[in-house]
Amino acid sequence: MIKTELLKDHLTLLFVGFNPSPTSARTGWNYSGPNNRFYRILAEAGLTNRLFQPSENRLLFDEYNYGFTNLVARPTPRASDVTTAEYRKGAEQLRQTLLRYQPKFTCFVGKGVYQQFVRKQKIEWGFQSYAIEGIHTAFFVGPGTSGLVRMKLQEQVDIYRILALRMKNAR
Template sequence: MTDDSRPAPTFQGRLQLDSFMFNASAATVGPRRSPRLSTNSSTAARPPASSKISPARAITKRKASTQADDSVGADDDIGDISSPSSSSSTASRTKRPRQKSGYAPPSVYAHLPHLPDAIAPNLLIFFIGLNPGIQTARTGHAYAHPTNLFWRLLHSSGITPRLVSPTEDRQMPALYSLGLTNIVSRPSRNGAELSKAEMDAGVAILEEKVRRWRPEVVCVVGKSIWESMWRVRHGRAIKASEFRYGWQDEKENMGLVEGVVQKEEEKEEGVVYGADWKGARIFVATSTSGLAATLKPKEKEEIWKELGEWTVKRRAERAAATAAAVMVERN
């Protein structure tokens, strides 16, 4: 028996989907918009002008900040910049004024001691430096600043079989027949604080030291030292075409003073004062200071390597001569 009270079957469902279908006749022209945008744009709330930064202004601000950071050098006092919350710390950064490089009288560093020579008879090489730096004077050891390449170049070139510490500078004559002195004895921060007059005055003192101790070779550690020696010897500045690193002509040998005879009281024990001595040959090496950046480290090594090769050969010859002398004595 059928129940006629039930509705007829249909595919409409309870949601009446026909009411949700798109009706082209009722559609409005143009894109649909959100109801919240239908209000008048003039009445819409806008952020304050002061809080809005244009892209161009933002780029300019970033660029200015970068330039300020780049202007701060490694040795400049930039304060504590570890706290990102402090915006005033960046603005307060100021570049410490660089110290002007120029002549400084001896009174400026009169409180610093002078550095004694490391010298002895029968030296293979007598190194002539410019003058003691501040750290060298304070520590009392030659080429003591960590950026100075002197001790590293001695080792890499073969002049010393191992890396020597600045604290061993007084032992160099006994260890490796190497001596140390300077053309100017007083300390200064750099070579620019010395005058040409006091450098030139040191040349005669160097000549006397070489004539008295008679090393085989004098190594001039730096171009400016050789320029001063040339100026005194030749009465004029050296020309660019005349300067060269490495071995110099034998006519430039050091310690030979024409017409001067070594007095007995000026002679040092252990030094052989033969009449056939032709003076100490000069080798001009590069400056080893960390401030001297004219030549690249590789170029400096190549120049010093030439002196190192001679040193290794000459040291072997000396050792062979000593061994032969011992054999003669035994026989």
Template sequence: TTAATGHHFAHPGNRFWPVLHRSGFTPRRLLPSEQSELLPLGLGITNVVARATARADEVDAEEFREGGAALTERVERLAPAWLAVVGITAYRTAFGEPRARIGRQERTIGGARVWALPNPSGLNAHWTIETMAEEYARLREAASEGA
């Protein structure tokens, strides 16, 4: 669905947009087609690997590492204060952090503080909308405090 529409997290069952709203990042639940409304809120969105797949396990480790290097370059160029990576496996593989856990990371990437967030895919069912929103809100609070 994302590849067909050109919008991130576009599958109707994906929980990203409801979680983003419930966590307080957006004033209302945005539609995937409204992703451009994130930038005025101080939020950007991109991919570690810019290739559409039905499941994250369709991306191999080398693609994640190459994507991590490209994302690092982008972060260095754009200089955000924070980088949130959605999906712990993507983060671990792309940035060579095999023991990383969800939450704030000790390292920085391109000068940005880093937070690994749970993937909102329905395949990640042990995270509910509510528990994901709580984790996303932890990042929002840290970012708003300048922590």
């Protein structure tokens, strides 16, 4: 298994997923499933200036200052394969990661990821008012990008465009 986490101090944007897919764990490339729309959504929403391939995720880290982590490190075919205990442990580890690295923006890729982090059921898309003492990041919830998500691509792009615009205005 290859590590998929890319972290450094003061990231512009940290993407948080449920856990790595078997494909991502094998390659080390985040969101690398054949039907995952992550990189297409980033490009169309204006978070990148071109369409990147999963094998180029290191360029997002180096050139855009975008990082990657997951709530749970163990790869599984489906997020539903992760246990409640793993999510609870992962939520605490994520708090420590956010405290340590202090990203400017933190994007949860899927409502379920954020729900597991904050232990709330009712979540809306977009920026969240949730705050953690000592952590100075803007929390954003975007749709999952897996091909299993039953949302139209344009709807996903429109939600992520909100993040892109706020980031652009924050420069």
